[in-house]
Amino acid sequence: MDRKVRVYSTPSCPYCIRAKQFLKDNNVEFEDIDVSLNPEKGQEMIDVSGQMGVPVLIIDGKIIVGFDKESIRKALGI
Amino acid sequence: MEFYHNMSNIYDLIIIGAGPAGITASVYAARKRIIFLVVTKDIGGQAAWSGDIENYTGYQFITGPELASKFEEHMKKYGNNVREGEEAIEVKRKDNIISVKTNRGLYEAKTLVIASGKKSKELGVPGEKEFKNRGVTYCATCDGPLFSGKDVAIIGGGNSALDAALQLIKIAKRLYLINITPNITGDPIMQEKIRESDKVTILNSAEVTAITGDKAVRSIRVKREGKEETLPVQGIFVEIGLIPNSGFAKEVDRNELGEIKVDCHNSTNVPGIFAAGDVTNVPEKQIVIAAGEGSKAALSAFRYLNQSR
Numbered sequence: 296m297d298r299k300v301r302v303y304s305t306p307s308c309p310y311c312i313r314a315k316q317f318l319k320d321n322n323v324e325f326e327d328i329d330v331s332l333n334p335e336k337g338q339e340m341i342d343v344s345g346q347m348g349v350p351v352l353i354i355d356g357k358i359i360v361g362f363d364k365e366s367i368r369k370a371l372g373i
Numbered sequence: 374m375e376f377y378h379n380m381s382n383i384y385d386l387i388i389i390g391a392g393p394a395g396i397t398a399s400v401y402a403a404r405k406r407i408i409f410l411v412v413t414k415d416i417g418g419q420a421a422w423s424g425d426i427e428n429y430t431g432y433q434f435i436t437g438p439e440l441a442s443k444f445e446e447h448m449k450k451y452g453n454n455v456r457e458g459e460e461a462i463e464v465k466r467k468d469n470i471i472s473v474k475t476n477r478g479l480y481e482a483k484t485l486v487i488a489s490g491k492k493s494k495e496l497g498v499p500g501e502k503e504f505k506n507r508g509v510t511y512c513a514t515c516d517g518p519l520f521s522g523k524d525v526a527i528i529g530g531g532n533s534a535l536d537a538a539l540q541l542i543k544i545a546k547r548l549y550l551i552n553i554t555p556n557i558t559g560d561p562i563m564q565e566k567i568r569e570s571d572k573v574t575i576l577n578s579a580e581v582t583a584i585t586g587d588k589a590v591r592s593i594r595v596k597r598e599g600k601e602e603t604l605p606v607q608g609i610f611v612e613i614g615l616i617p618n619s620g621f622a623k624e625v626d627r628n629e630l631g632e633i634k635v636d637c638h639n640s641t642n643v644p645g646i647f648a649a650g651d652v653t654n655v656p657e658k659q660i661v662i663a664a665g666e667g668s669k670a671a672l673s674a675f676r677y678l679n680q681s682r
Contacts, residue, residue: 308515309421312438331518340519347519347589347608348506360506364458 298371300325303340303351310362311350317364321373384410384482386674387473389461390618392418393660394650395488396444397667398674403451405675410482411448411455412475417441418490419615419651420660424514424536429660440660461489461621466643469681474621483681484674487622487633487641487648488667491615491658496528500584501611508590509609513537517610522546525608526593528581534612535559538567541610548573549604551595553580553613584609617652628654639670645681647673 300318302325304311318325330337330349344351344358352359354370386402388395391413402409415421423437432440448455459475464485466472471485493511495501501509510516513527517540525545527537530552536559538550550557550567555578557564567573576597583594585603592605617631626634626642633648635641635655641648649655649670650663 305515305518307424307436307438308512309415309417309438309441311515312442313416316442334518334521337519337521341589345588346506347508348510348516349519 298323298355299353300355300371301328301353302326303328303330303336303344303349303353305329305331305349308349314350314352314362314367317362317367321371323371382481383470384408384480385678386410386484386486386671387412387471387480387482388486388488388671389413389464389473390418390488390490390650390652391416391445391448391455391457392488392490392650393420393444393663394418394490394652394667394670395486396448397664398486398488398649398671399448399454400451401668401671402675403454405671407675407678409454410480412459412461412473412480413455413457414460414489416445416455416457420444422512422514423660426660464622464624464646466624466645469645471645484645484677485647486639486667486670486674487619487625487646487652488650488663488670489618489621489652490663491617491651493611494614494616496581496584496611496613498581498583500586500590504584504586504590504609507588508586508607509584509611511611513540513610513612516608517541517544520545520608523607524605525549525610526551526581526604526606527610527612528552529612529614530554530557530559530577531612531614532559532563533614534610535563535567537610537612538573539563542567542570542572545608546572549593549606550575551579551581551593552577554578615651619652622646630654638673639666640673645674645677647677 357370385407386409388411421441463474524547526549579597632654639647647670649666651658
């Protein structure tokens with residue numbers, strides 16, 4: 296199934312690492328945006344999510360803040 | 374796959390927490406072939422949040438997240454008996470059965486190992502909860518990069534506050550280090566580096582009284598020498614230490630810091646309930662110590678199960 300999944304993260308945040316691992320384990324392809332390398336993307340993340348903590352996942356337009364496994368499952372339909 | 378099928382719905386052992394202590398306890402429990410379950414908020418505990426680790430035997434250098442995933446692999450080698458994302462709310466013992474209530478369910482066991490670790494202490498000032506993740510953060514390593522070019526305040530004066538300051542000097546425009554004691558207590562070598570930067574203003578004997586803003590943090594109120602002032606900042610990094618996650622274990626004896634009191638066998642005052650790692654009063658909070666204590670607690674639980682059979 297073709298889904299658009301985007302993850303805003305920083306390299307040293309454990310929940311970002313776990314969220315990305317969870318997606319990999321479930322064979323979900325995603326776009327990984329490292330906001331530490333790209334402050335404009337960081338601002339974009341703040342604008343769309345209304346908050347300033349990583350990770351933020353956008354799954355087919357649905358915004359999920361933090362490594363919330365249940366919400367991620369639901370949004371992915373797995 | 375649940376490797377150990379639970380027929381009676383009463384486990385031999387429940388482990389609360391999956392940091393170094395809880396994971397090591399689970400490895401020992403699995404190797405003793407007892408029926409157990411791990412309930413935990415996250416995997417890796419504080420170890421996952423550590424930067425570089427150079428004192429865990431066998432690894433001359435490993436990062437926190439890497440060590441945490443090694444721990445997880447080791448735990449899951451014996452089957453997946455882990456319920457991640459579950460936080461213990463209440464623990465009770467009645468008629469030799471221990472019940473563990475979490476945010477998702479209720480579980481029962483003959484023995485319990487509490488290895489729930491510690492969490493960041495909060496300031497407890499107005500605005501803190503409201504602006505959490507809207508400028509207020511407890512993880513400089515994680516969220517620091519979002520404050521590029523902004524003015525920030527770091528609360529605390531110990532090593533974790535200084536570590537946060539050193540990370541943020543590279544990112545933020547201006548930093549206030551707000552410290553409640555008369556002097557910074559963190560390592561002198563870090564203090565020197567901070568004093569070298571013209572971005573940092575150190576405020577000693579300063580107490581945070583409120584955090585204010587609109588959609589996000591706009592300022593912090595600080596009381597110093599009897600006077601209150603407002604500092605305009607967009608980010609607030611709280612680094613004032615840790616408290617044990619022991620509030621759910623009301624029947625278990627704790628010390629004045631909230632740490633669970635254990636003897637050298639990791640027994641608590643409640644029969645069948647053991648505790649290990651940073652949540653306990655064992656001196657020195659280290660990954661290697663937590664791991665060792667976790668193994669001791671699992672072995673004590675195993676011995677207890679054999680004796681009560």
